[in-house]
Amino acid sequence: MHNDIRPFTLDIPQIEIDYLHDRLARARWAAEVPGTGWERGVPLDHLRELAHYWRTGYDWRAYESTLNAFGQYVTDIDGQRIHFLHVRSDHPDAKPLLITHGFPSSVAEFLHLIEPLVNPAEGQAFHVVAPSLPGYTLSTPLSDTGWAMARTARAWVELMSRLGYQRYAVHGGDVGAGISGLVASLDGDHVIGVHVVTDPLTAANTATFLPGMADRLNPDDPIDKLILTRMETFQRDGSGYLAIQNTRPQTIGYGLVDSPLLQLAWIAEKVKEWTDLPVDRDQLLTTASLYWFTGSGSTAAHTLYDQAHSSDWGAPPTVPQGFAVFGADETVRRVVPAPANAHWTEFPRGLHFPAMEAPAELAGDLRKFFGPLT
Template sequence: MTQTNTKQLSNELSTEKDAIRPFHINVPEEEIIELKRRIIATRWPEKETVADQSQGTKLETIQELARYWACEYDWRKIESRINSYPHFITEIDGLDFHFIHVRSKHENAMPILIAHGWPGSIIEQMKLIDPLTNPTAHGGSESDAFHVVIPSMPGYGFSGKPTATGWNPKRIASAYSELMTRLGYTKYVAQGGDWGSIVVNFMGVQEPKGLIGIHTNMPEVIPPEVDAAIWSGNPLPAGLSDEEKKACEQVRENKFAYAFQMGTRPQTLTGLADSPIGLAAFMIDHDWKSHALIARSFAGFKEGLTRDDVLDNITLFWLTNTAISAARLYWENTVAGVSFFAAKGVKLPVAASVFPDEMYEAPKSWTEKAYPNLIHYNKLPKGGHFAAWEQPEFMTSEIRTAFKSLR
């Protein structure tokens, strides 16, 4: 991976560590050729012995993905699209952070930081940029406009790869707050799903100067005693409503095999840095509903994510060789002792959007307790874990509505 003239340009602009350096993607053609060679040379396992996805990514799905990836997929399309937006790198807390930064033409636009998770990237949120920054062209009004900042997490995409321990969600939250300050924003909001939700929840806990509210599409609302019972496999506490019991069972049914592996032995996954098909099979086996959606996309069904959507993201991980550096975030989180779904103690204004195919549907009863300053709660009719990617229209509408009262 190369960044065209970035170092030279940075030296010309500033010698300060907090310099904001323009960035450009230009993947050498030989890297694309090598990727396809490795895909074609894949040594396949035998077919699974079950009819469903209970043993993981099905052979039929991954072989069709491989065929399309090697024979039809074009990385240059997404590369060109990424480069069509202004994006930059700046050093924060000793690490380079890559980010997209698109300012709206509307004078009173609200600054928003949008945070991705795993196995996501900036690509996951790019469908939101135009509707949020140019709302009048997408069914909104000038009063709906946002200035959009989308950073790549440490170890992900074009951000730096930590060479020492300590880059957990709390530290990333602090770095994101510094990024918004460095960009000159004195009043802003933050949005996130997956790790992005955990990070912006910690931004809410830390209450940095300028942050006035957060929005999450993966609300972290499970009471600590219930969260402990879910993960230990012990009986659930008495007195839960049917909706709350359903949420607990939804968490349990996802198994989270990928999270346990990355949370305890990320370096053991070295094979993901050597095999593009190994990487792809691992990345698409996330929660069972999004896994099923992706499998359907490679079976020819058009809904939510397209085949190109899925491969844009996987190819970015491959070309930046970030499978292991990204996985270490789970290890860092394990060391830090942070729960994925337990309430974090946010006191700032919070908006929550609940999508039906999320890893669990956050009950309103828990959401109101977890976020005492809840300004918006809505259950959507369609969408899952990667809501901004799958259902950008719903997500755009939710973000506009969520922060309307804070303008």
């Protein structure tokens, strides 16, 4: 068993970058039906512009250097190669913080969040540990089946133990929120608290998969009616990407690994639908590039299949819990299971990707929640 932690330097061969540019230059474009827009998928003009910039304007080497400057490492846990960023603070009171991305994302989601956490102008500082999910980008190849949230959480507990952190904080969004809650549940003796981000759309979408949630909501109550409407809309119009990955990940995987346009559209669609504040285009393309260069669109899909077929949800955490709600409205507290003494902060703007949309606000809430905890 390999318990060692090894420094990792990202260095994509130039031939791979040239190949990406060549594929983008020779792309075959799907015809667009007149009079249609985002309701049928990523519009042609939007994807053309984004792909053109990916080929002619985006500087992969600059972002490769940025990731390398953070400090990258790999280790093997439960037979799986795990890649992670590890950025230590110079502040003497810094607390270890494990942050986990979701789908369709990568550690590049945290490019603008890490610095204000590690070197804040004031308030609590953190040593940041940001792993890549198994099967995603640099945590590849995927070793075997079964990498659902619970198994990943157990790997994260082992990772923090290997790093020597006896007391640490955990944070995540999307799939990363579920994993963070499981880490807190599994390792409550070492976790000081768990903080997750959510938004009204995500809360309603998640409620779709919670057994009995629809039955607990009253269609005559205006707030419950709004939740039920969002759940129905997600099932009808917003869950196609998930349905195919939850059932046929290998089939969609061929296209994601072979076509940079499909991989780009697969990510860009969700970023557009799940944000309401501007997202750095280069940051989005860094994630798209990581998926493309590692061919991990397929293996990420396989982990979603494994989660959809898993019944290992763990127990609720008993450590302090914090929730940051972006694009807040009255529905989230009705849906999200939380203890009565939970920390809540509600932000009027931002949605699913606050680390990209509103990193200063998210960093501030992490300092506010974890600062008093020991």
